[in-house]
Amino acid sequence: MATSRNHNYRQKSAQSDLVFGLDDKPSPSVSMFAALQHVLASFIGIITPTLIVGGVLGLGAEVPYLVSMALIVSGVGTFIQARRFGPVGSGLLCVQGTSFAFLSSILAAGFIVKNNGGGPDEILATIFGVCFVAAFVEIFLSRVIHKLRKIVTPIVTGTIITLIGLSLIKVAMTDIAGGYGASDLGHPDNLGLAALVLMTIVVFNRFQFQILRLSAVIAGLTVGFAVAWSMGKVDFSGLNEVALIAIPEPFKYGFSFDIAAFIPIAVIFLITPLETTGDLTANSMVSKQPVSGPVYIERIKSGVLADGVNSAIAATFNSLPMTTFSQNNGVIQLTGVASRHVAFFIAGILVVLGMFPLIGGVLQQMPKPVLGGATLIMFGTVSIAGIKILAEAGLNRRNILIAATAIGIGLGVSNVPEVLQAMPPAIKNIFGSPISLGAFTAIALNLFLPASSDEIANTAESAAENTASASSEPSEKSVA
Numbered sequence: 392m393a394t395s396r397n398h399n400y401r402q403k404s405a406q407s408d409l410v411f412g413l414d415d416k417p418s419p420s421v422s423m424f425a426a427l428q429h430v431l432a433s434f435i436g437i438i439t440p441t442l443i444v445g446g447v448l449g450l451g452a453e454v455p456y457l458v459s460m461a462l463i464v465s466g467v468g469t470f471i472q473a474r475r476f477g478p479v480g481s482g483l484l485c486v487q488g489t490s491f492a493f494l495s496s497i498l499a500a501g502f503i504v505k506n507n508g509g510g511p512d513e514i515l516a517t518i519f520g521v522c523f524v525a526a527f528v529e530i531f532l533s534r535v536i537h538k539l540r541k542i543v544t545p546i547v548t549g550t551i552i553t554l555i556g557l558s559l560i561k562v563a564m565t566d567i568a569g570g571y572g573a574s575d576l577g578h579p580d581n582l583g584l585a586a587l588v589l590m591t592i593v594v595f596n597r598f599q600f601q602i603l604r605l606s607a608v609i610a611g612l613t614v615g616f617a618v619a620w621s622m623g624k625v626d627f628s629g630l631n632e633v634a635l636i637a638i639p640e641p642f643k644y645g646f647s648f649d650i651a652a653f654i655p656i657a658v659i660f661l662i663t664p665l666e667t668t669g670d671l672t673a674n675s676m677v678s679k680q681p682v683s684g685p686v687y688i689e690r691i692k693s694g695v696l697a698d699g700v701n702s703a704i705a706a707t708f709n710s711l712p713m714t715t716f717s718q719n720n721g722v723i724q725l726t727g728v729a730s731r732h733v734a735f736f737i738a739g740i741l742v743v744l745g746m747f748p749l750i751g752g753v754l755q756q757m758p759k760p761v762l763g764g765a766t767l768i769m770f771g772t773v774s775i776a777g778i779k780i781l782a783e784a785g786l787n788r789r790n791i792l793i794a795a796t797a798i799g800i801g802l803g804v805s806n807v808p809e810v811l812q813a814m815p816p817a818i819k820n821i822f823g824s825p826i827s828l829g830a831f832t833a834i835a836l837n838l839f840l841p842a843s844s845d846e847i848a849n850t851a852e853s854a855a856e857n858t859a860s861a862s863s864e865p866s867e868k869s870v871a
Contacts, residue, residue: 409678409679409727409728409729410726410727410728411727411728411729411730412678412679412729412730413482413483413484413678413679413680413729413730413731414730414731415730415732416730416732417728417730417732417733419736421728422728422730422732422733422735422736423736424726425722425726425728425730425733425736426733426734426736426737426739426740427740428722428726429484429486429719429722429733429737430737430740430741430744431606431609432486432606432716432719432722433465433486433488433716433719434609435608435609435612435765436488436489436491436608436716437461437462437465437488437489437741438458438461438462438489438751438754439489439491439762439765439766439769440461440489440490440491440493440494440711441454441457441458441461441489441710441711442454442458442754442755442757442762443494443498443562443566443762443766444457444494444497444498444501444518444711445457445755446566446570446571446759446762447498447501447562447571448498448501448502448505448511448514449505449511450511450514450515451511452632453511453515453644454751454752454755455633455634455637455748455749455750455751455752455755456634456637456643456709456748456751457515457709457710457751458745458748458750458751458754458755459637459745459746459747459748459750459751460637460639460705460708460709460710460745461489461705461710461711461745462741462742462744462745462750463637463639463708463710463741463742463745463746464701464704464705464708464710464713464745465486465487465488465489465713465741465745466737466738466739466740466741466742466745467701467704467738467742468487468488468697468701468704468705468713469485469486469487469734469737469738469741470734470735470738471487471697471700471701472485472487472694472697472698472701472715472734473485473731473732473734473735473738474731474734474735475693478692478693478696479693479696479697479700480693480694480696480697481671481674481690481691481693481694481697481715482690482693482731483671483674483675483678483680483690483694483731484674484678484719484723484728484729484730484731484733484734485670485671485674485694485715485716485719485720485734486715486716486719486734486737487697487698487701487713487714487715487716488713488714488716489705489710489711489712489713489714490659490663490711490712490713490714491555491559491769491770491773492552492555492659492662492663492666492714492773493522493656493659493711493712494555494559494562495555495558495559495655495824495825495826496652496655496656496658496659496824496826496827497518497522497656497711498562499652499655499823499824500517500518500521500649500652500655500656501514501517501518503517503649503651503652504517504649504652511644512644512645513645513647515644515645515709516642516644516645516646516647517647517648517649517652518652518711519642519644519646519706519707519709519710520642520645520646520647520648520706521647521648521649521652521653521656522656522702522705522706522711522712523646523703523706523707524648524653525653525656525657525660525702525712526660526699526700526702526703526706526712527699527703528657528660528661528699529660529663529664529695529698529699529702530696530699530700530703531699532660532661532664532695532699533664533692533693533695533696533698533699534692534696536664536668536691536692536695542834542837542838544784544837545780545781545783545784546781546784546790546793546794546833546837547793547830547833547834547837548662548665548666548777548780549777549778549779549780549781549783549784549794550777550781550793550794550797550798550829550830550833551658551659551662551777551797551826551829551830551833552662552666552773552774552776552777552780553774553777553778553781553794553798554777554797554798554801554802554825554826554829554830555659555773555774555777555826556770556771556772556773556774556775556776556777557774557798557802558801558802558805558825558826559766559770559773560767560770560771560774561805562766562770563763563766563767563769563770564763564767565759565763566585566759566760566762566763566766567581567582567585567759567760567763567764567767568581568582568760568763569581569759569760570759570760570763573759580622580624580760581758581759581760582760584615584618584619584622584624584758584760584761584764585615585760585761585763585764585767586764587614587615587618587764588611588612588614588615588760588761588764588765589611589764589765589767589768591607591610591611591614591615592607592608592610592611592764592765592768593768595607595610595611608765608768608769611764611765612757612761612762612765615757615758615760615761615764615765616757616758616761619757619758619760619761624758625756625757625758626756627753627756630749630752630753633748633749633751633752634748635747635748635749636746636747636748637745637746637747637748639708639709640708640709641707641708642707642709643709644709654824654827655824655826655827656712658826658827658830658831659712659826660699660702660712661830662830663698663712663714664695664698664699666714666715667694667695667698667714667715668691668694668695669717670714670715670716670717670720671690671691671694671695671715672687672691673717673720674715674719674720674723675687675690677720677723677724677729678723678729679729694715698713698714698715701713781794787842789840789842792836792840793833793836793837793840794833796832796833796836797829797830797832797833797836798829800828800829800832801825801826801828801829801832802825802829804822804823804825804828805825808823811823
């Protein structure tokens with residue numbers, strides 16, 4: 392009986408059919424196997440933003456604890472999203488993790504405090520305080536998500552996501568060179584390590600086996616870490632000072648608020664509900680759930696609400712804002728397991744991993760060029776995702792004008808910050824962020840530039856073609 396069931400399991404998985412539906416309860420062994428693959432696909436995405444923020448802002452000894460909190464909060468958020476508590480949670484098998492979209496704005500917030508003489512505690516108090524307040528933007532928007540699309544349209548979303556990716560590439564390239572303030576900045580050893588990581592990820596992504604593609608980033612970082620260790624670039628001597636157990640402590644570093652830091656982060660909270668909507672829609676597709684009608688709409692509202700609530704919880708327990716990961720949709724197709732009960736195992740694994748700061752301490756020793764080689768591809772992928780949204784929105788004359796102006800102004804201010812040096816400090820801090828300035832520009836132009844009848848018709852035709860394409864190839868869209 393067991394042999395027959397296992398054969399049936401493998402056969403259905405190969406056909407991308409579901410072996411276990413949304414409300415089925417797989418055996419503990421099957422659930423654990425599927426959960427481990429989800430953790431494998433999302434682990435690096437959960438911890439990398441924290442490693443970047445800790446390295447760029449010089450948070451030093453706090454990084455292992457912050458990595459632990461990122462893992463624990465991701466586990467709690469995943470449980471909430473899948474379990475559902477009243478109106479909170481989509482009830483789908485989807486993993487909550489730290490969002491890359493906030494990185495640029497969070498780094499800007501950290502530098503505001505740092506430039507004013509603040510240390511690690513003051514930096515983290517402001518970041519988590521601002522993120523906690525800003526999370527309520529998404530909580531509110533979850534109730535009116537269907538109306539938000541009239542203001543924050545695909546052309547606005549695509550422009551902002553493209554800006555996010557492009558503005559972060561500088562961070563990745565600096566790490567590739569050796570990291571901020573490194574004495575060996577640009578040394579060939581650094582460039583060689585980054586190239587090794589990058590090429591490993593590229594090669595693994597070209598394999599036909601899906602499990603290898605899902606493991607590409609971890610494989611690249613592992614190879615790079617091992618080579619860097621052999622070169623004497625990894626030092627574990629400081630791990631003796633890392634605590635054995637991490638205990639979550641609400642607002643451990645205090646609570647502070649800065650309006651100049653708040654606005655750029657709040658802008659991103661306007662965008663992430665739309666990203667979450669897309670991810671939850673893809674998850675519903677691969678889980679054989681409705682993608683239209685009242686059940687679907689309520690699921691989207693509850694999922695976005697959970698994103699906001701989880702981001703508030705993350706800020707409370709010293710972690711960065713959360714979002715619904717998309718890469719786990721590919722794992723559902725790979726395993727044929729869409730049961731939301733698997734999410735409980737994922738949550739447990741992430742919480743257990745997060746309880747031990749030694750994991751974060753080891754990962755903190757990862758040389759900057761190794762991390763930069765991986766994040767360069769990640770941030771480039773974010774930019775391409777934004778460009779794809781722009782293309783799907785229809786690149787007519789009006790949309791090109793909006794995107795070109797917003798991206799040009801956003802990147803222009805980022806590359807030449809001196810252009811705002813005559814402005815009051817508050818204005819300079821707010822509009823010195825390429826994300827906030829680009830977003831305001833895109834939204835304003837989208838509202839005040841009327842679309843001609845031909846442009847509306849062409850956009851509708853383009854949207855119809857993209858919908859048809861997505862319907863004919865759902866697996867490719869979901870894996871991407």
